[in-house]
Amino acid sequence: MEFEHIKVETIGRLQYITIDREKKLNALNRFTLAELHDAFTAAFKDPAVGGIILTGKGTKAFVAGADIVEFDGLGYEGGKEIAQRGQSTVFDIIANGNKPVIAAVNGFALGGGLELAMACHIRIASENAKMGLPEVTLGLIPGYGGTQRLTQLVGRGKALEMIMTADMISAAEALQLGLVNHVVFADDLIPKAEEIINKILTRSPMAVAAAIRAVNAGLVDPGKGYSTEIEEFGKCFGTPDFIEGVSAFMEKRQPNF
Known part of the structure; x- marks a missing residue:
């Protein structure tokens, strides 16, 4: 399967899915979301794949958010359709996948990027990672499950604070809140994800x-x-x-x- 906006590599039982839009800070446009849908659907069906590591290309960003250009001019129906399609075809598919998915957060995870990481089963962050949901600065709220998954992970009060202030938090604070499982040096990010996945692969x-x-x-x-x-x-x-x-x-x- 050929992709333009993501890179998929399988080594042994491990599959690596990398969002490959480094110049756009790996922002999620509709084509990237469509490719993520195809890649994850195939991976969950492939008996040769035991676990998946999801990350972003480069060192600056995991995913810096949705591609806001695509939101311009949309009304109620258009906005609702984007949220519904994104949640049902990507974010919920990852969250409900039958194989472990680890998000290796290598930089900014903002808006849809943080929502994508939260849909994964486990999150590991590099020490330089920054996370937040800035949608209210655009007159929006998180639309890819962010209001629900953030609340589940950090609690109602902190979730509302992060959403309403739109402030970013550091990797260290994300660890303290339980938003991420581990924080490591940037060079150790993928190896740590591999360590955890490989341990899970020894289980049933x-x-x-x-x-x-x-x-x-x-x-x-x-x-x-x-x-x-x-x-x-x-x-x-x-x-x-x-x-x-x-x-x-x-x-x-x-x-x-």
Whole structure:
């Protein structure tokens, strides 16, 4: 599959998806979002891919936001359609993916860029990263799930402060808030993401996918979180991964999933 705005490389069971618009600070336009949709949809269906690392080209930006030029002249219906299409075809697909996705935040993650990182299952930031949702400075609010995912990650008060002031925060503050999982030197960003993904790849892929579904269920509807966990727990029994995992435990060896 050929892409113009992103680069996709698979090494072993790891796939690297890089937003390749460095001169535009990797801003998300409709073509980039369409390519991200195609790349992630294919990766989640490909049995050879075990996990995905998402990053931006260069050292300045992960994604510096949406391409605002595309917003010019839009009315209510146009704006609503952009948000709906982006959420359903990219951001929600990543969040609900059956394989772990790590965002390697290598610089600015603003607006749609931060929303893209928040859709990923784990976030790692370089120490020079800056994050924020500046939409209110344009007379907008976050439209790609930002009001919901930021609140889930940092709490209502801090989410409202970040959204209403439009202030950026440092990587260190993002770590303190729980917005990112780790902060590392820039040269260590991809290696840290690889370290975490490679550890996950030694675990049961069926169980990893089930865990993602159970966690997400509780975020969408807290009343369904526990029931989904119970259902997914039950489904694990009798699977090849469960049989291998228990056998490995009993035989005091590492499982081969």
